[in-house]
Amino acid sequence: MKLVTAVIKPHQLEEVKEALEAYGISGMTVSEASGYGRQRGHSEIYRGAEYTVDFVPKLRVEVLVEDMDSTSVVDVIVKAASTGRIGDGKVWVVPVEEVARVRTGERGVAAI
Amino acid sequence: MKLVTAVIKPHQLEEVKEALEAYGISGMTVSEASGYGRQRGHSEIYRGAEYTVDFVPKLRVEVLVEDMDSTSVVDVIVKAASTGRIGDGKVWVVPVEEVARVRTGERGVAAI
Amino acid sequence: MKLVTAVIKPHQLEEVKEALEAYGISGMTVSEASGYGRQRGHSEIYRGAEYTVDFVPKLRVEVLVEDMDSTSVVDVIVKAASTGRIGDGKVWVVPVEEVARVRTGERGVAAI
Amino acid sequence: MENAIDTGTTAWILMSASLVLLMTPGLALFYGGMARSKSVLNMMMMSYGALGVVGVIYVLWGWSMSYSSESILGIVGNPLTYFGLADTITDSAGNYIVSDGLPTIVDVGFQVTFAMITVALISGAIADRARFGTWLVFAGLWATFAYFPMAHMVWGGGLLSDEGPFGSIAAPIDFAGGTVVHINAGVAALVLALVIGARKGFGKIGMKPHNLPLVMTGAGLLWFGWFGFNAGSAYAADGVAGLAWVNTTTATAAAMLGWLLVERFRDGHATSLGAASGIVAGLVAITPAAGGVSPVGAIPLGLIAGALSALAVGLKYRFGYDDSLDVVGVHLVSGLWGTVALGFLATETGLFYGGDFSQLAVQILIALVALVFSGVVTLVIALLLKVTMGWRVDEDVEVAGIDQGVHAESAYDFTGGGRLAASGTTRESVPAPSTTTSEEARA
Amino acid sequence: MENAIDTGTTAWILMSASLVLLMTPGLALFYGGMARSKSVLNMMMMSYGALGVVGVIYVLWGWSMSYSSESILGIVGNPLTYFGLADTITDSAGNYIVSDGLPTIVDVGFQVTFAMITVALISGAIADRARFGTWLVFAGLWATFAYFPMAHMVWGGGLLSDEGPFGSIAAPIDFAGGTVVHINAGVAALVLALVIGARKGFGKIGMKPHNLPLVMTGAGLLWFGWFGFNAGSAYAADGVAGLAWVNTTTATAAAMLGWLLVERFRDGHATSLGAASGIVAGLVAITPAAGGVSPVGAIPLGLIAGALSALAVGLKYRFGYDDSLDVVGVHLVSGLWGTVALGFLATETGLFYGGDFSQLAVQILIALVALVFSGVVTLVIALLLKVTMGWRVDEDVEVAGIDQGVHAESAYDFTGGGRLAASGTTRESVPAPSTTTSEEARA
């Protein structure tokens, strides 16, 4: 099994979710994150003092998938998350040795 | 070494923490997350307009363990996090190639 | 490729960022986390009732790197994040099988 | 009745009424900030609901039950005498009815706000777990059967007034509502907490305030509004109002210090929740005494109120009643203290000012009557509602958060609207009620 | 003009002016809480901006255009008569000018606050997307060409007053501003929403309130401030003020219940946003009627206002205009209802009190004139600004958040200052404007 992690722009979540659902994957875990990269942050000004905020808001999406799905899922996410502008994010794949579903105790592919 | 990641219901954190502690593991890193899966979200209504919130609050627990502990730790977490209801979450294991403790610079198992 | 994850003290982020930049790495994803370990939490008191807060605020930094950089990056982070006091955090390395840049669809090392 | 309006007094009572009305939103902040973020809206809604229900029934039968000239056994006024404010606003010639320089309709406005805040106070005892519909019905019943009678007994010439049986010992003193408001609400809170039962996890899991700046803001607004409550109760823009104003400030300042001192020595830390709570304790304690003590007397009165309430809030853990936001510890305890303290500190009749024990005795007696009366009436209403409408929300709702389950809302969304919480789609709601529990299975 | 000051009345109007001024910050909370966290500051700034602009122009030409004795065709006062408050404060002997016991300068203070809040009300229709500079200019123009004339027509002895053409049918009733304030602002809101256009994603993506405790606090402060608005409009500390006070409270309480009932039956849940909105709907509806109905009449008036507005807020989805915070559904609808309801409920001339249709006819007529006048004037100003300054911020700014793009601020930082948001460095700003869009490439 694989863990596909994607860092995406917050506004693209809905499209990523729908694309994954269309592909047949209906589970994921999302958390808030701040990204640093080519995309610039912004400046804020409080009583004349300027603050540079280097980080931009991102979401971090994690999807557990079967081995054979991993490449396609990366494709699906890349497509759905893309706006064509700098800062669209990254997707990466990590090997997973074991998965368990808490409720049932199932292991392996059945637990996804 | 392994990294055991668990997505659990927020209310179960205390029990997971205590179970891990009882097992002999006393370090972990927790972050907030939102889960999507079989468990339904909820609806909210503002001035008659209905909003569906698809995600449910979860916590994401990460525990670095020695290779030999990983199976037992998964068992411990599954047991402690379980309420028997949909949405109890997932646990997965990923291989770790190197670990370092920042304070001392120790590497490997000693750093956990 | 590798994914280097570091759990650090919030105040050290700026130094870690600068150290990585000096090393030549200018992308990372950061999220908020709560840590549990040797470092103590604190107590709060509301109308005479004491609450123990076991977790301490941490940041979780993720950096995708080329295979050959991973050891040095761990060193760089350990050095920059260290204050010499308990709770300075952990750094760990996980193998990555694939990376994609969302905007361009590039894969592999080019996508980092 | 003289017909000449004193415009200064009228201006002051119009303003005082406005100030006391503001106390209920202020209380909503004070209570709401102490609740958890998943139940702050419900907490605030109980206060706002009290405004809604009492605001309507007061003009119908509340005023008449409180101030009707036809007293029923000295316990309550006849609700029909002035039903719908008949014969209250203008006389047969169409002129506004004026009493002691004040148009009676202004007095109605002033009085309705007292009824509102008193009902709202009770809600602090039942955070996170009460059905909203049951609360609204309770608000109407309790105002009718507990508040209006108490107002009649103390201020409407009833049993606990000068003209009542205790009047022969000494004139009972309740300047602005120690018995009618604070003992009354405090006892009701205790009874409700017992009848409704504790929250799941009470005393075990942490239930800390989610927003202390709101709590402090609420305390600030309460202090501000309380000037209408206390100094307005002079019913004139005069020296007595001024004295009540100064006493209110002095006792409140002292009570804040009293609470903080207890915390500093007991817990090692003076807290902001302590300061806010001390403010309220001081305001409660000075309420019956605002016109009857000296500013120097207000200092120990306040100091002791703050310290007593700081000690009393721990009792609920010992006795196991879930008075969630400490209505008993603050309002009942400081309300009793303020009422009884007059036996010592009343500038004319108190023990420390050369009086004998008669004032003290009368003060204890009226406090006891209020305790028993409010306790019995509240118990009957609370049990009646328990077996009919039911008080508790489902346990699932309590755990997931009453705001979501009952009001279908969440208090905060700081993710900027482009993030998780807004990932759903909007559609106009359809009549069918939506499911809002979070534990049900999809498909 | 008699020269004797009635200090009671003066005290009450000084206080009322202060109360009405507070309504604008209250509105900023009410609106700001309903906005998303990325645009709350801009939302609040539109209210505060109205305070700034109107505060300055009112003393220059606003008072004169509203209350000059030299009326221009009954539509507007001559701006030069009292320009800069000339001949308004003191007479040639240096004595304060007093009218009906009230120094005229106090009246100026009272009136300026009405102009401020009316302008601020409109901003609810254009959340998240308007250039701040254009809004400030609009505020000045709209106050000058829509508000001051309406104030003149209704209260300054102009066309819609007793002395106007409808006066022969029946004396038009607008006690505290149903036409001048609420219909006026409500129509302007509709026009602006149409001219400026909907937000990107309107009706599709969720745009839920980010902070409901702020909304409720705002509603509480509005209620409090509205006592100055309505009871202050009696222009005396007397029985009429008392009646207006009680009616304000009763109608508002009833409207809250009305809104909650509609929600309970339609949606299955009574919400806190509904309670806050019902409060405002009730306050709006009772505004023209505060001195003209009985407290018992105020109950149905309020109840229906709450229910009507609860139903009306859905219209924008049907018709596709992005009146973001429902100024039309609340202020226009309840403002019309309150104005027209007087035809039925006015205690002397209403249909239900034995009057004939003349009051109803007049009320409908003044509402219609206000509708048309405000609609036309607002349309002209809005289009003028559209082609000159432009109304909309860049789409990038709208998406990333107008607070960041326009004001270079973010409303909240709960990470404790040692976390992400503060990882940047501070430096004193240099004159060159900084780039604040988040989509630009680095190097």
Place this chain on the structure above:
Amino acid sequence: MENAIDTGTTAWILMSASLVLLMTPGLALFYGGMARSKSVLNMMMMSYGALGVVGVIYVLWGWSMSYSSESILGIVGNPLTYFGLADTITDSAGNYIVSDGLPTIVDVGFQVTFAMITVALISGAIADRARFGTWLVFAGLWATFAYFPMAHMVWGGGLLSDEGPFGSIAAPIDFAGGTVVHINAGVAALVLALVIGARKGFGKIGMKPHNLPLVMTGAGLLWFGWFGFNAGSAYAADGVAGLAWVNTTTATAAAMLGWLLVERFRDGHATSLGAASGIVAGLVAITPAAGGVSPVGAIPLGLIAGALSALAVGLKYRFGYDDSLDVVGVHLVSGLWGTVALGFLATETGLFYGGDFSQLAVQILIALVALVFSGVVTLVIALLLKVTMGWRVDEDVEVAGIDQGVHAESAYDFTGGGRLAASGTTRESVPAPSTTTSEEARA
């Protein structure tokens, strides 16, 4: 002394006192919102602490030191004359003492609120780093040795009043407290910032406001409360009060625009913090001038105040003093400007109104005396406390957050109580102080 009460004036001063009291909670919001989320409670507690300490000492010796008829060298009143308000409330016959239609006890209430807010203002300079106990002691000492004497000198017939040495040049004008309140507090803030020293990381790491809607709410409440401050200082419900009211509004509106204009041109963005700050700068500047200028004169007075303070807040980075929330830039600078501007704009004696230089000279003189007096007294008190109690919390506490370290609280918990923050267990606290530093090792 005439004994007839003017109830209108009394109503207005009762209300004004209430309004000024509300300013301190308003200030707590204004300051608290500007602090970081880890120190907002401490920031608010310094204001509330000022309420507590001054509230008690004022009735003991504050009133007497300010207004005793026994002046000590024109510098301060004898604290014993009216100690504990002896001979202040009622005369020997038991009648309330009345002066110019106002019961003296009402005046006491009005005055105590000025002392409270003045002390609280100073705390903005020492955010995030001061021991709470030391602050409370400072509050008492500073009120006693800096505020009460200044009040005596300016308003109590002392050195800076008409009867003082400058009176022969021209009557000094300080209508509502430019010298006593703003210059006094502003200088004290500068001295404290210097004595206590800068926060760790000052000027290097970002210390941005954590909650700007709170800041704006605070500014709104301050504006509202300031009507009591300025229009109440007319000591009557009359035309002067009305003029002060209108001037307060006009100058404040203009100052907001002035600040925003500077920001727009210098930084490219008009900010909400700028609007809130401009409001306060305008209120400060008009304070001494509220009764002495015309509304048209109030426009430039406010506009320049806003612009000046907008420019002045940057000075601390240049000179390196950590006046955390810009008490110097706002209160000292606009306080000086308002005091001196009277030399030009005073409608009877100002240069622009045909007066000679004498008013200007006197205004500069009283400002200078206030500067020096307050500077010296504050320095002595601050140094004394530095060597005795100590001013700074541990660096660990400063870094982790003073709310946690000193008050053992955290301001916010938005995780819903079922998440991280509540994962601990509750237990009733035991007398032993708990460890709250986060850097200590476990076992």
